[in-house]
Amino acid sequence: MGYLDDQVAAITSPPRRPRSRILWVLLIVVVVIAIVTLTAMQAHLHTGHVTVVRAEGTLVTGLVDSSDSTGSEVIGNALRAAADDPMTDAIVLRVNSPGGTPSAAEEIIGDIEYAKTKKPVVVSMGDIATSAAYLISVHADRIYANPDTFTANIGTIWTFSNDSEWMKKKGYQVEVVKSGEMKDMGSSSRSLTTEERDYAQQLVNASFESFISDVLSHRPVNRTAIEDGRVIRGQEALDLGLVDKLGNLNDAEDAATDLARTRSS
Template sequence: MGWLTEEVDRINRKRMRRGWIKYFFLGGITALILAAIIIAALLTVSEEFSVSVIRVEGTIVSGNVNGNGYAGSEYIGRELRAAADDPLVEGIVLRVNSPGGSPAAAQEIVRDIDYAKERKPVIVSMGEMATSAAYHISSHADVIYANPDTMTGSIGTIWTIFDYSKSLEDEGVSVDVLKSGEKKDITSPYRSLTDSEREYLQELVNQSSEIFITDVMEQRGVNRSIIEDARPIRGDYAKNIGLVDEMGNLFDAINAVSGYS
């Protein structure tokens, strides 16, 4: 009986070894198939989504908004950082079609562009317009594409203040204002600016403009005399003076990403 028991155990062990070999072999084949599928999927995704196109369309403002004529700095910044940190993204194209907007919002986006540039190429494709604050953010890209009739430039700061006091006076309407400081209602539309207030606001505009102009000069290496009058500039002339690098549309910019990565 001892001999029979030993023989049965030997046969069972042999069967178990064959079973493990079979399962190991089948498991290895399955793993290889799964790996091949995953690699193929990653290659497909990488090829299809290797360039992230982020749109800056409308007036640039602070906040998490996108659409209805506004491009929010928080939204744009989040998109830039996500693309910069995505290992499947080869490069970023900012499609800019904006008349500008808030200097502070542009400064926020600039920081996010600089963050992205440390990780992968950032190329700007200008649409029909990329002026003022929209040019400010564009100037921080690695390369700028524009069309010959893209309207760009307008490198400066503006502050528009309305004065309805004469109309209110004609209508017999008076406005009483209670304020804690002499200049608390300095931009009120119900009265005219005093000379000292106008001088003070002009100083603020000049300081903001100086930051803008200085930054563009550092980024683009252009002469101050070319841009300090804040005039709008056509795309082809912008290329001649160094504000734009290449003529081309969105797809030209996308195709160019691989050359800068």
């Protein structure tokens, strides 16, 4: 009866599912997940995701982020994050700034150049993008401005105030103990000496030459058309070669998407 019992048990017992079948099911699941992921990535590349980074207010160095100024580290960190983000295809730098310090511009430029090694960077100018704000803009792959955007204003300025006459009338007196003749240069309690004025002009001239040389190396514009430092309207800026296109933020985003597609093809 042992043999018959074994046969009956084999017939009535549920069949064992081979381990290989489970492995096949797992493999199919993995393949399906991979196909879905690739499809999503292709759709992403097709639509193009643009990250907008804003440079608004006076440009200064540091982590400043207020209603009237933005720090170079705030802008730079945003640019680098977008550049390293695999879900970002292109970057639009929205500039609405009267300018700022040369050092702030230099730091932001370094971050723009980093971002450009990974993603297209397009500038969209708002109401104003002058002085240092224009300087950072020339490092983008393309510049968009509105017809009435105020831009250019290329140059360097250093302002000194002299309150000595007012202080004299009010009876204020200032005594200065200093280690060098120019240590209190720029003090509002006195005017500049001839030597100090000449030295200040040397610093301004050196900064200006660096500024305008950088612009001329990136933009097809004649030096004589911009070296007077005037503010230039967007339409004229286009005619001079200071910007590439007239358009708003949406136009700049579309251009950035097109550049991303061109780069990936």
